[in-house]
Amino acid sequence: MAYGSRQLKNHEKNYLTPDLEFAAIVHALKIWRHYLYGEKFEIFTGHKSLKYLFTQKDLNMRQRHWMEYLEDHQFTLSYHPGKANVVADALSCKNRGIVSSLALGEWNMVGTLNEFGVQMEVQDEKAYLGALIAMSKILSEILESQKYDQKVAFIKARMESSETMPGWEIHTNGSLKYQGRMSMPSDDSLRENVFKEFHHSVFVVHLGGTKMYQDLKRQY
Structure with a gap:
């Protein structure tokens, strides 16, 4: 079992949902290419429209470029409903704004603490955080x-x-x-x-x- 992710690039934030799901598939194929190349495997997607990806005629230039990359792999693409994939669905299909704001807030806080060299000590299941106030x-x-x-x-x-x-x-x-x-x-x-x-x-x-x-x- 492996997990892979990356942050969206600026231009990718304007992608429609099908393109985002398509980009996720391409990303997975790239990072695990050394396991998948030359092997037969199956991909499950939570976006139903991608099920008909290989039969669509009206593909944009971006999708056509990705299709050329997919041709190097031997796989079948199957639709996996969110109801049947509750755990992953809870992480990936919730309100994107809420999830992203929580993640950003957490990482910003960690970054701020690192800048000041604040140390946290855990004792008896309690966390003790030392604060530093800078003053001239x-x-x-x-x-x-x-x-x-x-x-x-x-x-x-x-x-x-x-x-x-x-x-x-x-x-x-x-x-x-x-x-x-x-x-x-x-x-x-x-x-x-x-x-x-x-x-x-x-x-x-x-x-x-x-x-x-x-x-x-x-x-x-």
């Missing part, structure tokens, strides 16, 4: 400094008491922001570090004090 050093320093800033603490207290503070918000990471910008604590050394970050960073084009001020103003 400056941001972490601001968050830490906000905890001890009196003005920040005063505004947070008023917000937590359900008092309306227009423009102010508490971010999910616990930081205090005003109109989407980070509230800078009254910490001279921290502010100097922020200035250095903006002034010396290789990713910043420094065109004078005004440009630097406008860049800082967007975030703080």
